[in-house]
Structure formats: structure tokens, C-alpha cells
Amino acid sequence: GVGIALTGSGSAVPAGLLNNDQLSQIVETSDEWIASRTGIRSRRLASSTESLASLAAQAGERAIAMAGLSAMDIDLIVLATSTPDDLFGTACLVQAELGASRAVAFDITAACSGFVFGLVTAAQFVRTGAYQTVLLIGADILSRWVDWGDRRTCVLFGDGAGAVVIQANECDRLLGFELRSDGTQNKYLNLAYQPQAKDLADQVAIGQGTFAPITMNGQEVYRFAVRRVPEVIEKALFRAEMTAQDVDWLLLHQANQRILDAVANRLNLPPEKVISNLAIYGNTSAASIPLALDEAVREGKIKPGDTLVTSGFGAGLTWGAAVFQW
Numbered sequence: 587g588v589g590i591a592l593t594g595s596g597s598a599v600p601a602g603l604l605n606n607d608q609l610s611q612i613v614e615t616s617d618e619w620i621a622s623r624t625g626i627r628s629r630r631l632a633s634s635t636e637s638l639a640s641l642a643a644q645a646g647e648r649a650i651a652m653a654g655l656s657a658m659d660i661d662l663i664v665l666a667t668s669t670p671d672d673l674f675g676t677a678c679l680v681q682a683e684l685g686a687s688r689a690v691a692f693d694i695t696a697a698c699s700g701f702v703f704g705l706v707t708a709a710q711f712v713r714t715g716a717y718q719t720v721l722l723i724g725a726d727i728l729s730r731w732v733d734w735g736d737r738r739t740c741v742l743f744g745d746g747a748g749a750v751v752i753q754a755n756e757c758d759r760l761l762g763f764e765l766r767s768d769g770t771q772n773k774y775l776n777l778a779y780q781p782q783a784k785d786l787a788d789q790v791a792i793g794q795g796t797f798a799p800i801t802m803n804g805q806e807v808y809r810f811a812v813r814r815v816p817e818v819i820e821k822a823l824f825r826a827e828m829t830a831q832d833v834d835w836l837l838l839h840q841a842n843q844r845i846l847d848a849v850a851n852r853l854n855l856p857p858e859k860v861i862s863n864l865a866i867y868g869n870t871s872a873a874s875i876p877l878a879l880d881e882a883v884r885e886g887k888i889k890p891g892d893t894l895v896t897s898g899f900g901a902g903l904t905w906g907a908a909v910f911q912w
């Protein structure tokens with residue numbers, strides 16, 4: 587059968603920078619509180635005129651270039667995002683911006699698990715022989731949906747985009763995966779439609795579009811992550827016929843340094859194997875894994891042939907892990 591290989595990566599972040607000291611002028615918080623509880627020191631924020639599609643396209647363009655391809659080589663664009671420019675779908679806008687006119691394009695929504703869910707989705711299309719070359723992008727502008735008066739959430743998030751090119755390959759480099767969902771815990775972290783009645787005529791009230799800012803129960807989300815992430819990683823490693831000791835890099839969704847440390851500890855992985863960039867970007871949702879991957883690849887940290895285990899986790903609730911060779 588056909589396998590898959592990841593043949594390029596790219597990323598993009600907006601220019602706007604907000605550090606913890608600046609944030610503490612907006613809400614009652616401090617660099618000390620944020621850094622000690624989360625490891626985050628600053629984040630990038632998209633301006634009101636920047637679009638998700640252009641951030642995603644920039645990341646995609648860089649990944650396509652690293653793979654030595656051009657936009658016309660792309661058969662499929664999968665955009666993992668929870669903060670679309672267009673609720674009808676934003677992947678088509680990315681396709682247009684890239685000039686990837688041969689590609690079919692669609693969005694998938696799985697919050698901070700979006701990249702891992704997208705990787706597995708893309709792999710299925712390639713393994714069946716339907717498509718040869720996929721551009722997978724994880725991009726989010728959560729700053730649009732954060733309540734900037736709520737210090738319990740606004741300090742955590744940042745904006746960004748990351749991408750990989752996935753190509754058909756004789757040797758399959760996606761070695762194992764496991765995906766999970768639990769909608770009964772949706773209440774702990776969501777960005778939900780808020781019913782707002784609009785009267786049309788007698789006895790007819792219809793809903794008017796409004797979304798609430800992000801709501802989160804931090805302690806429940808923390809508990810969920812430290813319990814479920816090691817578990818799902820073990821499952822993915824089992825499917826790959828590996829153990830944590832075979833892994834070169836632990837590439838987790840960048841939510842919180844304490845979560846990264848706790849998961850590494852549970853898997854008995856030393857801090858040197860843990861990829862972390864949340865100090866400068868915060869939690870960029872679906873972008874965080876490919877953004878961290880791309881930086882580590884360009885720094886020469888991740889080398890061809892290295893084995894990575896990645897895990898995304900977040901709203902839905904959703905979580906998942908994948909083992910792959912770079």
C-alpha cells in the first residue's frame with residue numbers, strides 16, 4: 587500500500603506582540619503570575635485587518651517551498667481552524683490566495699486537536715491513493731474570540747499558523763495514531779453559539795448569529811490534559827509498536843508548560859526531548875504543533891529520520907496522538 591511522508595513545514599505569526607507586562611495594563615495580572623503558572627511571557631496578536639486566510643496561506647507557502655513543490659502540485663488543502671474568516675469555510679480562501687487551483691479545499695474543526703485530527707484525515711486520502719499531495723494547515727486567531735476582560739483566559743492565547751506538506755511515499759512514516767472525543771465535557775471549554783431571539787412575525791422567533799467569548803474551567807481542562815494525553819500517547823505508541831523510549835521528540839500542543847512537564851514526566855522523557863515555544867507564542871490552538879514543528883526543523887533540532895510523538899488536546903473535548911518520522 588501507499589504510505590505518507592511529511593516533506594515540508596512552514597509557519598507564520600502576526601507582527602503584533604503583547605508581552606505579559608503590557609497585558610497587565612489591560613487586566614489585573616502580572617508577568618510573575620502568568621509565567622509561573624503557564625510558562626507564557628508574550629504572544630503575537632493579529633490586527634483587526636489581518637485575515638486568518640492570509641496567515642494560513644503564508645505558512646502554507648513556506649511549507650510548499652520547503653517540499654520543493656509549487657502550489658499547482660497540491661491536490662488537497664485541509665485547514666484546521668476554529669476561528670475562520672468565513673463560517674462557511676476558509677480553506678477555499680487559502681486555496682485562492684495560494685493559487686492552488688487544482689486543489690480541493692475544506693476546513694476541519696477540532697480546536698487544539700485540529701492539527702492531529704487533520705494529519706490523520708490527510709493520511710487517509712493519501713493511503714487510499716485518492717490524492718498524492720496534501721497541504722495541511724493549522725491556523726487560529728483566538729484573540730478575536732477571547733474576552734479581553736477575563737484574566738483567567740485572555741492571558742493564555744496567541745495567534746499563528748503552521749503547515750506541513752504530506753506526500754505519498756513508499757515507506758509509511760505515519761507509524762501510529764489514536765483520536766478521541768468526549769462531548770459530555772464540552773462545558774469545560776467552549777466557544778459556543780449564543781441564542782439571541784429575533785422576532786420575525788407573530789410567534790416566530792429565530793436565532794440571530796452571535797458567539798460568546800471563550801469560556802473555560804481551567805482546573806478541569808488541566809486535569810483532563812494531564813490524565814488523557816499520556817494515555818492517548820501510549821495508545822499511539824502501542825500501535826506503532828514502540829515505547830516512549832524510542833521517541834526523539836515530544837511535540838505537544840503548546841497549552842501550558844506545566845502540562846508539558848507533567849506529560850513528559852509521566853512518559854519518563856527528559857526535558858531535552860520536549861519541544862516548547864509557548865513562552866513566546868502562548869497557546870495558538872490548531873497552529874501550535876505545526877508552528878513548533880517548523881521552528882524546530884528550521885533550527886536543525888529535528889533531523890530527517892527523527893521519531894516524533896505529537897499530541898493535541900482541547901475543546902470538544904477532543905484529544906489525539908500520532909507517531910511519525912520526520
Ligand code: ACO
Binds near residue numbers: 623869
Ligand atoms: N492573573 C492573576 N491572577 C489570576 C489570573 C491571572 N491571569 N487568572 C486567575 N487568577 C487568580 C484567580 O482569580 C484565583 O484567585 P482567587 O483564588 O482569589 O479566586 C487564583 O488566581 C487561582 O486561580 P485558578 O484558576 O485556581 O488558577 P490555576 O492554578 O488553576 O491556574 C490556569 C489557572 C493557568 C488556567 C490552569 O488552570 C491551567 O493551565 N489550566 C489548563 C488551561 C489550558 O491549558 N487551557 C487550554 C487547553 S485547551 C486549548 O488549548 C483550547
